[in-house]
Amino acid sequence: xxxxxxxxxxxxxxxxxxxxxxxxxxxxxxxxxxxxxxxxxxxxxxxxxxxxxxxxxxxxxxxxxxxxxxxxxxxxxxxxxxxxxxxxxxxxxxxxxxxxxxxxxxxxxxxxxxxxxxxxxxxxxxxxxxxxxxxxxxxxxxxxxxxxxxxxxxxxxxxxxxxxxxxxxxxxxxxxxxxxxxxxxxxxxxxxxxxxxxxxxx
Numbered sequence: 001x002x003x004x005x006x007x008x009x010x011x012x013x014x015x016x017x018x019x020x021x022x023x024x025x026x027x028x029x030x031x032x033x034x035x036x037x038x039x040x041x042x043x044x045x046x047x048x049x050x051x052x053x054x055x056x057x058x059x060x061x062x063x064x065x066x067x068x069x070x071x072x073x074x075x076x077x078x079x080x081x082x083x084x085x086x087x088x089x090x091x092x093x094x095x096x097x098x099x100x101x102x103x104x105x106x107x108x109x110x111x112x113x114x115x116x117x118x119x120x121x122x123x124x125x126x127x128x129x130x131x132x133x134x135x136x137x138x139x140x141x142x143x144x145x146x147x148x149x150x151x152x153x154x155x156x157x158x159x160x161x162x163x164x165x166x167x168x169x170x171x172x173x174x175x176x177x178x179x180x181x182x183x184x185x186x187x188x189x190x191x192x193x194x195x196x197x198x199x200x201x202x
Contacts, residue, residue: 001045002064002093003121004012005051010063014039023085034077035149039068043093046124046132062089069096071196076109091136093120102140107155110141161198168194 001009018036020030047061048054055061067082074094082103083090092103100117104110123139127134134151138144145154168191173188 004044004046004064004124007111008050008064010042010044010045012042014040014042019085021030029081032075033075033080036055036074037067037082038070039066040122041068044122046129051124051132052143053124053126053129053132056128056133059089059129059133062091062130062133064091064093068092069094072096079103079109089133092139093117096169101176104137104140107152108139108159110137112142112144113141128150164194167202 016034018068019025019040020033022099040095041067042063044050044064045061045062065082065086065127067079079092079094082092087094090104090106093100094103094111095117098117100120101114102112102120102122110130122136125135137151138145141155143151143154143158145151146157149157171187171194175184178184179189
């Protein structure tokens with residue numbers, strides 16, 4: 001499944017009730033969880049025993065979890081909760097009505113585009129599992145790490161860039177709607193400064 005070796009397959013379902021009990025979830029957490037998630041299955045284990053790649057300093061193994069969703073407008077806090085409750089590194093496959101996307105929590109929820117479930121492919125590339133894990137995150141997020149940056153630093157840079165681009169988009173709409181030349185000029189100057197900030201990141 002997902003282009004991974006047969007030896008990695010587990011297909012072990014995690015009952016939601018067992019998760020509620022094990023982690024002493026309150027009623028509000030249970031309701032949110034149940035509103036978003038219909039089923040959780042550990043589908044693969046990536047480890048030295050299953051892929052014949054050495055453990056890294058940080059990553060000795062990780063799991064692939066299939067999360068069947070009840071809706072596409074799920075609360076990302078539910079996904080974050082899963083990654084915090086289960087003390088293992090996990091690649092997530094979020095699935096809804098035959099479509100799916102890869103996701104991973106690394107300082108924030110990083111998600112790929114939706115595509116047919118049967119076309120999801122997870123690449124196992126790297127000399128050890130540290131490299132395999134980082135490469136999987138870069139694959140999911142479409143991340144290119146600039147020279148001199150760590151992966152986490154690059155994620156922070158990309159996140160800041162996304163915020164600046166959203167702010168530019170908001171200001172451009174505001175400028176188009178503004179009739180007073182002086183105010184319009186001020187907004188355009190703000191946009192110019194934000195663009196300069198973005199150019200300074202590259």
